[in-house]
Amino acid sequence: MGEINSLSQSLQQSFINKAQNANKNYQAALLTNDKKEGKKFLSTLLKELGQCDEFFISVAFVTNSGVATIINSLQELEKNNIKGKVLVSQYLNFTEPDALRKLSKFQNIVLKIATNDFHSKGYLFRHGNINNIIIGSSNLTANALCSNKEWNLKVSSTKDGLLYEQVINEFDKELANAKDVTADFINEYTEIWNKAKQFRKQNNIAAQTALSKFVTPNQMQSEALKNLNDLRKSGKNKALIISATGTGKTYLSAFDVQQYKPKKFLFIVHRRTIAEEAMNTFRSLLGSEISMGLFSGQFKELDCDYLFSTVQTLSKQENLQFFNPEHFDYIVIDETHRAGAQSYKTILDYFKPGFLLGMTATPERTDGTNIFELFDYNLAYEIRLHRALDEGMLSSFHYYGVTDITVNNEVVDEYSDFNKLTSNERVNHILAKSEFYGTDSGEIRGLVFCSNNKVSLQLAEAFNQKGYKAIALSGASSEEARLEAIKRLESTGSDKIDYIFTVDIFNEGIDIPSVNQIIMLRPTQSAIVFVQQLGRGLRKTDGKEYLTVIDFIGNYNNNYLVPIALYGDRSFNKDTIRKLIRSGSNLIPGASTVNFDEIAREKIFESIKNANMQKLADLKKDYEDLKHKTGKIPMMMDFIKYGSRYPWLFASYAKSYLNFINRVEDNYKGTVPPDFLQLLELFTLNINNGKRVEESLLLRQLLEVGHLNKTDFINEIQSLYGYDINEETLQSLLININFNFIREGYDNIRLENGSFSLGSNLISALGNDTFNKFFADSIDYSIAAFNESFSKGNYLDGLIRYNKYSRKDVCRLLNWEQAISSTVYGYRTKNGVTPCFVTYHKSDELEGDINYNDHFINPAEFAWESRSNRKLSSAEIKNVIESKRILLFVKKEDGEGTDFYYLGNVSIAADSIEQGVTDKGQPVVHFRFLLDKPVEDTLYDYLVQQ
Template identity: 50%
Template sequence: MHNIDDLKNGMYTGFIDDKIDSFEEYQPSLLINDESREIKVLTSIIEELSSCTEFYFSVAFITNSGVASLINTLKDLEERNIKGKIVTSQYQNFTQPQALKRLIQLSNVEVRIATKGNFHAKGYIFKKHEHYRVIIGSSNLTQNALSYNKEWNLKVSASGNGGTLKSILDEFNENFEAAEIVTEEWINVYKEIYQSERQKRASIKEQMEDIQAEMIKPNKMQGEALEALEELRLEKKDKALVISATGTGKTYLSAFDVKKFKPKRFLFIVHRENIARAARKSYKRILGNSIEMGVLSGNSKNFDEPYLFSTIQTLHKDDVLEKFKPDHFDYIVIDEVHRSGSKSYEKILNHFKPRFLLGMSATPERTDGYDIYKTFDYNIAYEIRLKRALQEDILSPFHYYGISEIEVDGVVLDDKTDFNKLVSDERVERIIEKAKFYGFDNGRVKGLVFCSSIKEAKDLSNKFNQRGYKTISLDGSSSEKEREEAIQRLEKNEQIEDYLDYIFTVDIFNEGVDIPSVNQIIMLRPTQSSIVFVQQLGRGLRKSSGKDYLVVIDFIGNYANNFLIPIALYGDKSYNKDNLRKLMNSGSSTIPGVSTINFDSITKDRIFKSIDNTNMATKKALVEEYKLLKYKLGKIPTMMDFILHGSRDPIAFIDYSKSYYNFIADIENMRDELSSEERSHLEFYSKELGGAKRIEDIIMLEMLIEHESFSISEVEEIIKENYDFYPSEQTIESCIRQLNCQFLKEKDRKKYKQINTLLIEGTDISIHEELKYKLNNKDFKDYLIDLLEYCRDKFNKAYSKENYNKGFLLYGKYSRKDVCKILNWKSDDSSTVYGYRIKYNTCPIFVTYHKKDDISESTKYEDGFINKHQFSWMTRSGLNLDSSEVREIKNYSSTGLRILLFVKKSDGEGGDFYYMGDVEPINYKQTTIKDNNGKEKNIVNINYKLNKEVEDKLYNYLIN
């Protein structure tokens, strides 16, 4: 139940004085799409829908893509019987009939359409029991308006008794009652009108595309890559590698560069004949018909044309290769160069000596020990991954739906599921049901289905055919001709008799296949590799005329590697569990453009469990990531190299080996670079500072290394200049204890041997002779500086003036030990803190939101959020309102006791807690709790007010 005073205060803050304290929930706010801040109108609408009791939309235009952005949320509302009304318009015949058809299939939604007048409203109304949230502005129900366009929308809260609110509801109801009811029959009539208008628009668009095709120019990405290639050649480099996501125009890019280079003889090497012919076609569009171009393959023996497009299978044969001298070609391009580790590619690379060699790949990473980067002298000319390609609008947007796999005989499919269950009729019906529900863009379905095995692909294809679909299965044994024919049939219009709805396959379409019109991808296999996932997703990301978006339906069972799904979708390769949890909570807000990522509650839970349960830092995984980056750079990478190249968070190496140096020394068999004492001291700095939880420690150590001595006031000024706050005297003292290893318990100090970092004399700090001596060892110094650069970078990325509060970052994660340190406690008392402790006029509270069942009854405290700005908490058992601890909390305002709330979802998250902010007690209640023997024990229930209400994403994650 909302409080009228809270609503008044929120309106006062928003419209009269922003310095007035109020809950954000009730403050009016401007909703826009801003990629740099990772905010979308869509996110706000989904959040409001998820917590409403009724909803009403009044929008001029609705498109299929707009419905696709919200369909998961609307389906969830249907299952919870949350009803809604939507009124739209036939104005300019822009609203898509397919969008209307999808909406009326939802039993909880009434849809009407205004067929007369210039209906141009854009408003979203959400009832929340006795009050309302209203969004009014410029956003229609289209994917661009909800996620990409420059839009202005005002969101306000209102009481049901408010005059303006009543006017809005009256206007909505008047428009709704005046509009026509949308039925299947109405849609069928409207569809003919819409198709006629669409054909007119398509004709104009085709004419424009034809004109543009004649004037084809490099896109932004290609332009940047061409400049980089030219720069490499100016530096006398004769090899280069371009890493570019599938569908971003690598072939055109190479053609543009060849046009600039003007080789007399040119060679393009691929692994499939159909790709060779497609590449030649692309080159002709760029270079024209004045240059003779031939195909060299099993079916085409062109040797004499100056520009050749050849398959590797033909070219590597001795009788073919010997026809060409090593310097025959001036310029050679190798497509899908990550295959170049094979003997056939090596043979060709060893034979030819062109003036320039260009390799192209979407995924050059290899784990078999072959160093592709070395082949190209580590000259990476340009790199564009999926996220950047989406940012630049080079690819088709996608709407991804992660949905729960079916239960067969009461068991959810997992990695060990019996084959018969994978092809059961029950599963087939489930796949078809979801494929129909999530649908596809306009026209007919043109889908790829990725399966776990050849037999599964064949059997599922047969069962689809039995149900009236036109499908085929392909695998590694399928001939080139069979594949080409299947692709042609998939791309045909429905008027052609032998068209295909779906191609079922295993892995053969992961790369190197161009099927632009694919509008639906179904994934029926566990994700074993984020690279393969992105490759398969990429099959549908090429833009195509008449295709607005791709639908991706991913059936997610109880698979061990489910954690790879967010890694692939969001492009975060840090393998940092907290990062992955945050991304899962972010929904679509962190995906560029209009693409969306949607999970149902069951699949989201499965992914979170996989994140919790998976050891992502096994030695094998760490070595693999290390070698991949080492190959890419051509040198031993630093910690900062991992950050700069978007790779694994290097803190994993510290967690595994106590320091990054230890890991390198083991892998590279280094023995004498550091003494045992230097190793121990590097371990201390790595383990105790590597989490980057307090910036003062890091800056003071940096200053010692750089200047050897400085004053406390200099530290204060540097921190003020960089972070806009002055550290307290107690914090400086705590940092000194920390850097000299005095904060730790005796047993922990011993394992690091004797640590002497600095000396303090009055207000001056100077380097200790022991550290000064160790810094003479260049290796020790380099690894230490690298560590500090990493720590500073990590803190800077998390820090903002708005989310920083006396040492803690709002929603940052901290262990009990971290909290003791940042609160400037004299020593590490984390082992005795448990749920909370009052010490040095501070009281940190630690709550595990979802507690284990096997803990004692007397510790099953009923702690939890009352709402986003209030938290109900229980003291330890055995206390009453007159207990000393309770009295200290009661007297917080007069004593200045600082009370801080830290929460984690479950023990599966490890030992770190989210800092939810400082809190104030607002009421107290004496109650009881049962012990293991069923005996009632006294306990005090305290309700706290949070200084800042919890953000929606984290709140929903914690409570669900």
């Protein structure tokens, strides 16, 4: 009866009254792909597959990319003997034969194909007596599941419901009339599909040829072009563009040349083939009216206005003499990270162009050259990988994090010996995963990244012995050998190879468009290197639909770097990284997906828990990198501006950001007296930490104008954030900023006659220029951090749902006069408000009297119990029951630190309060909390999973 009642309430909520409380699992819902909201239809599909007892899929089209998005789930269903039926269509011969071939291998799936004009898109999942039905527009393709604008309606029905009967009867009828997908059928259909594909390809070529005449900048390129123009307007004559391989750097430079209109133009690259390709790109965009030519090797077409040259030819003195130093109005240097080489320096020292543009995917140099300095630190634009994926400039990818092989009950780790890394057992494991996940076309063109050259060589040989064609390359391999291997990897002839094994020589500067599978067989030591290696397969090319990435995850200390790289995170904030992992593919751009097997996922969560994100060496490196990039000592706001490491890590490490600077620089040492340094520490750790914006915003206003009317401040908060603050909060601000909350107070600000003003202590400190600078920066960081996490819909009287807070934070944000966090423990009632703090997975070593039996019943209900030795008649219990507000805070385990997720406000379910006893026979009171909003799926799953 419980299910029926829940379904009835959900129907009421969905179709009659949205205010009705209902079980989220049974709500009718419109399922769409929305990148701004971080939503993909795929996430619902995966959740349903992961929880169902049986599944039915009826789609017109199924592609390799579609199967790739759910293949891990299908494997898990097969392992658990969960049966399914899949009905696809031959409509327009769009369904891909390789997709049928993959689906047909699953023993738990009945696969059939309708050969008529069958065009349905529906999914049905049985969960006991309840059936979830999704009908809409999404076929089983990656684009339809992840990025296209699709509408799909999800409804629930019992097995006795009319809707279920209609849907299952229609499915069974069509299934009975469809053909079995046998090996013979797939072979016959492959011939038909190939002909249809060729016809579509010819039509696409014709359409693309017509469209190529109307190429316009995409959004990223438009932003970069505006920045370049603004730099020139401000008098700058140099600029640097950082852009991932395959993101249209050449087109971007051509668009800028188009707006600059130079009379004489020079484009410098390191290979003639690239110069020729660049010239063709410029010609296609700018037309044939402008004369263009090559200056490379035997080609010296000096009578052209736009010249495309190789550095090897141009850097020779006898060739430079053909040109006056001011001959060119505009010069582009491609692959600018090479500019530290003497040949490039010779050219740069010789020419004096009106404007110099550098373009690179990897500005970091190991030879000590500061590329940013060469371009006067004028970074016009940085096109990051994930933004490029979002704009559709790169091929989509499907990433699979899989558990590395276990040998003698030991998983591969950093210290595994050569024999374990190259064992026949491991080779078979690698090949099994490679064959299972496959590629977009079925024909492998793969790169394999190994931990060292010896392993690389041995594994390549092992692959050859298993019937694959593989070559190992190392730093000792000649340029000719590397180019020959690449040529063979891209070949369509008998000399084609399947894999190139290497360690790191393909991290950058190599373009192999046809790569469609990357295998990672090494620990991730650097997020930058991971992205560089991933980028080797993201170049778009004709006939390539997506890249398959298979990452073998062992017991590596640095596993936490995998999500940092995949999701483009630069914060190194543990909670941010956990959230990214929980989001699955929702926060991955476009049709790309991220998939971990359960063991690999847990290894990454374990690595995040154990990782030290505040190693001084790491902080110093990121600090030096940003200093290198900006040409100055960076402030906290610079880390935000440039998307670098979370600046709070620097500040909390040293108690203030100025303290950190004093550790790594000599410039500021001794410039701030000890009492001012202590004041800055207090503000950093207790006020300007981004947990509440009111204090920081008030301080920012007082820095600017010296005083502020109380009413004006209230109005500003309402204008900026849409909520009101009361007199209690205003008094709390005064207490907090003057540090009466945590210690004997300061005279930092005053509230007199309805107006805020600066107090004597802060006025004195602000007289010190260094204190002033770092204090203002701390304030600006705090406001920016709050704004990033603020959501009007999740803001509840001072706290933001799903943000993390310490007990001390909660005391402050509830406007309590003092930080009594040390006496809060599991809960504390004060002023009619009760915050409850729960560690969900408690240590086995906890004594029974404090090992509370707190747990979720479902995402909307929470079973909670009081401390031991408490009865219904206890004053403490009466205070909880009579509370005006009860707040629920939960963290997964103690290893997460001192902060808890705020899950919202709760009410006590009627008739749920019961007297009970602990295992030791001590009295305890049981409650059932009703959350004001069900916990979102990914956080709920993360918290409850052991």
